Amino acid sequence: MHKSVLLQEAIKHLKLKKGDLAIDATTGAGGHTQALVAAVGKEGKVLAIDRDKEALKIARSIIRGENTIFAQANFVDIEKVARKNGFNEVSAIIVDLGVSSMQLDQADRGFSFKSRGVLDMRMDRNQEKSAITVINNYSEESLKDIFANYGEEKRAKAVAKAIIAYRKKGQIETTDQLAEVVRGVIPVINRGGKKIDPATKVFQAIRIEVNDELKSLESALPQMVSLLKKEGRIAIISFHSLEDRIVKSFFKKEAKDCLCPPEFPICMCNHRKSLKIVTRRPILPGEKEKGLNPRSRSAKLRVAEKI
Ligand SMILES: C[S@@+](CC[C@H](N)C(=O)[O-])C[C@H]1O[C@@H](n2cnc3c(N)ncnc32)[C@H](O)[C@@H]1O
Incomplete structure (x- = not known):
């Protein structure tokens, strides 16, 4: 709760x-x-x-x-x-x-990179645009801007590039698929002895974009x-x-x-x-x-x- x-x-x-x-x-x-x-x-x-x-x-x-x-x-x-x-x-x-x-812990809401779920992230499930739409349809430039502006992610360009490369093979539809793509580009961050998942900022950025x-x-x-x-x-x-x-x-x-x-x-x-x-x-x-x-x-x- x-x-x-x-x-x-x-x-x-x-x-x-x-x-x-x-x-x-x-x-x-x-x-x-x-x-x-x-x-x-x-x-x-x-x-x-x-x-x-x-x-x-x-x-x-x-x-x-x-x-x-x-x-x-x-x-x-x-x-x-x-x-x-x-x-x-x-x-x-x-x-x-x-x-x-509740939103974060429910895997099927797609907000968390910690559990496998459909890439959704809509707070209002009646809304059309979901994280799947953003990840699979936005241009490399737009994705880069979103990761840089809404996630303050330094490796924004590299992450956007990796997503576009992955899209050539097929859709990115689940949270773990996206998290893996990001983890392939950004190394694990160690802050004060605590490991921060490399997908943290990218997930925040997409959530902000999906829900405006x-x-x-x-x-x-x-x-x-x-x-x-x-x-x-x-x-x-x-x-x-x-x-x-x-x-x-x-x-x-x-x-x-x-x-x-x-x-x-x-x-x-x-x-x-x-x-x-x-x-x-x-x-x-x-x-x-x-x-x-x-x-x-x-x-x-x-x-x-x-x-
Ligand atoms: C941190 S939680 C609130 C928790 C609450 N204060 C409590 O004590 O249980 C944020 C909530 O705000 C809602 N929310 C976020 N942006 C919103 C918006 N633009 N309009 C209405 N609700 C929104 C989310 O759906 C979520 O349920």
């Missing part, structure tokens, strides 16, 4: 009161959602969103009570989904990015701010530097009045700040949490408040 990351820290910073409206944009197994439900009490309401139907089914079976509304949706449509459900002036939004342990994760986050953030009421708070937990960079720079931009270049004598952009940054530095899990839940090791929590 999925262990929620930075749960106490996130809930504490959201400062919810009984009767508040709150949104969990990435419900998963419902750990954070449950904490929101407890914080807003019977008088409040929680909107629990996830794009994965199977995750919502699990969350629904755990979270009881009539004050939780579940919605299968991509948070890229959060404003529409929230307003449709009467969530207009919300006190808190939580976003816990990435994939859940970074662009979804970028376009959801302004919508989330517009849903918050004054002094409402947003808490975002990210798991790699690409996500964290987007959150950090969005918060920074929204905490500033004018975004014009310094050489402009007067403001031409009319941008007005909408957020106050609550966490100057991201909150990281403590040693205890990292020991109990290795998945939390790379987590970073950032919180901001609507002004």
Whole structure:
């Protein structure tokens, strides 16, 4: 089962009161959602969103009570989904990015190079594009860019080349086939005495591409701010530097009045700040949490408040 990351820290910073409206944009197994439900009490309401139907089914079976509304949706449509459900002036939004342990551990979801499964990686299984589509149809150049940009993989070019060579013999359809191709190009990495599988970054990159994760986050953030009421708070937990960079720079931009270049004598952009940054530095899990839940090791929590 999925262990929620930075749960106490996130809930504490959201400062919810009984009767508040709150949104969990990435419900998963419902750990954070449950904490929101407890914080807003019977008088409040929680909107629990996830794009994965199977995750919502699990969350629904755990979270009881009539004050939780579940919605299968991509948070890229959060404003529409929230307003449709009467969530207009919300006190808190939580976003816990990435994939859940259930998604990773279920071999047939195709997210993990540790088990043999069909190369799927779709969070929403109704979506057409899967990892098979990406690996078997994208050009060498596009694959290289994806591995370099979304995986920050130094051997991106060599991996893309090896995939194209393999494709001449047949399709790459399973996680172990792809992992083997990557392992044939990148040597095992030894970090602090721990062996890192060479396929790690390539799998992350393909997952990001299949689910359009970074662009979804970028376009959801302004919508989330517009849903918050004054002094409402947003808490975002990210798991790699690409996500964290987007959150950090969005918060920074929204905490500033004018975004014009310094050489402009007067403001031409009319941008007005909408957020106050609550966490100057991201909150990281403590040693205890990292020991109990290795998945939390790379987590970073950032919180901001609507002004
Ligand atoms: C790390 S898990 C969340 C775990 C959850 N906070 C808990 O405590 O159980 C991330 C979840 O977000 C969902 N997700 C990721 N991107 C999404 C998006 N753009 N829209 C909606 N859900 C998304 C995934 O399907 C996954 O279930």
